Amino acid sequence: MxxxxxxxxxxxxxxxxxxxxxxxxxxxxxxxxxxxxxxxxxxxxxxxxxxxxxxxxxxxxxxxxxxxxxxxxxxxxxxxxxxxxxxxxxxxxxxDRRRGRVRFACSPLQSALLVPRIIGAFKEHHPHITMVLRDTPGGEIVDLVAKGEVDLAVGVLPVDTAFIHAELLQNDDLLLIYPRSYGWSPRHRATWKDLTDHPFIALGEHNSTRYLVDYHAAQVGVRLTPACEVAFVWTAIGLVEAGQGVSVIPGHARTIVQKFPEVGMLPFESRKIRRPIALLRHRHRTLSPAAAAFAAFLQERFPRNHREY
Known part of the structure; x- marks a missing residue:
């Protein structure tokens, strides 16, 4: 029976x-x-x-x-x-958030500079919640959220993305980095002319910083022809250190640039160009208690401007 x-x-x-x-x-x-x-x-x-x-x-x-x-x-x-x-x-x-899993995505740069400390502090409060970190190129982050492959992400605020809910965390700026052998004064004002008069090392075409640079260049009638394209900010810094040209990178990379004594940096069009960094999640998916807890923690701990880290 x-x-x-x-x-x-x-x-x-x-x-x-x-x-x-x-x-x-x-x-x-x-x-x-x-x-x-x-x-x-x-x-x-x-x-x-x-x-x-x-x-x-x-x-x-x-x-x-x-x-x-x-x-x-x-x-x-x-x-x-x-x-x-x-x-x-x-x-x-x-x-009760005593256990669970959070799938989180952000750029490799954020993954190295900021996120480890935030995750470490979060784990002190929630030791049995598992964190799955996807250190992903910025251009792919929105797709991961839209497809439901991650619960949360930090990335550049998307435009007209129906499936993404975004909450602004920070307005980042852009940096022009250059070989110190150029002899530029700290008072030198970085302009578009610096990108057209010197070999321009561009980030990949799917990178959010590259998109901002190309968009604003077009707005002022500047045509940029990259001498080299790279996928990662570290590579761009390395090429600049080797004297191969100039590059424009996210402002929150300052702490990395400071480790390269032969690389100088200047704010680039800081009054006109901002990189809006946001916490992203799927608009039509309910966050798990663990993911909701991490979202609230991240919003509380995320620096409000680049000089905080």
């Missing part, structure tokens, strides 16, 4: 009452354990027997014993109740 096909029509209260009576061999004891009246426990067991069309318990004035059918149902009912208990306990842990 198998009960698996018919369990779907039964109530958990009925199964719990039957299991408790079967294990205690007493309706009185079961009623006390379940905090129900004895008549309520008896009714639940009778309803279960009626639903199955089987006698599950033999009752006498002194004892209660399982029938053959009851003995077969008992381990099935026990397993269902245990699995449910485990699921409820797990759900409560998720709701």
């Amino acid at each position: 198998s009960f698996h096909a018919s369990l779907g029509n039964l109530s958990l209260k009925q199964l719990r009452a039957f299991a408790c009576v079967a294990e205690s061999r007493s309706f009185t004891t079961a009623a006390a354990l379940l905090n129900l009246s004895q008549s309520a426990v008896s009714l639940l067991v009778r309803e279960l027997e009626s639903e199955l069309g089987l006698k599950l318990l033999d009752r006498t004035t002194r004892s209660v014993r399982m029938t053959e059918a009851g003995a077969e149902l008992h381990p099935v009912a026990t397993r269902v109740l245990q699995d449910l208990g485990a699921a409820v306990a797990g759900s409560r842990e998720l709701a």
Whole structure:
């Protein structure tokens, strides 16, 4: 005899009452354990027997014993109740943020400079939440959020992206980096002419900084012809250090540039060009409690301007 096909029509209260009576061999004891009246426990067991069309318990004035059918149902009912208990306990842990998983994406630069400290501080408060960090080129971050491959991301504020909800975290600026061998004064004002008069090392065409540079260059009628294109900011800095030209990179890379004594840096069009950095999530997906906790933590800890880190 198998009960698996018919369990779907039964109530958990009925199964719990039957299991408790079967294990205690007493309706009185079961009623006390379940905090129900004895008549309520008896009714639940009778309803279960009626639903199955089987006698599950033999009752006498002194004892209660399982029938053959009851003995077969008992381990099935026990397993269902245990699995449910485990699921409820797990759900409560998720709701209380005692465990969970957060999938988070940001640029390789942010992953190296800022995010490790924020994740470290978050893990101190939530040690059993697992963080999955996708250090992804900026041009791919919005797609990861839109496809549901990550819960949250930090990236440049998208334009006209129907599936993305964005909350501004910071307005970053741009830096012109150049070889110090050029001999420019600290008072030198970086202009578009610096990009056209010297070899221009451009970030890749899908990079958000590259998009901003190209867009604003077109707005002022400047045509940029890169001498070299690279995928990562570190590579651009290295080429500049080698005297191969100039580049425009995100302002929050200042701390990296400072480690290269042969590379100078100047604000670039800072009054006109800003990189709006935002916390991104899918507009139509509910964040898990763990992801919601990390989102709130990130918003609180994220620097409001580049000079904070």
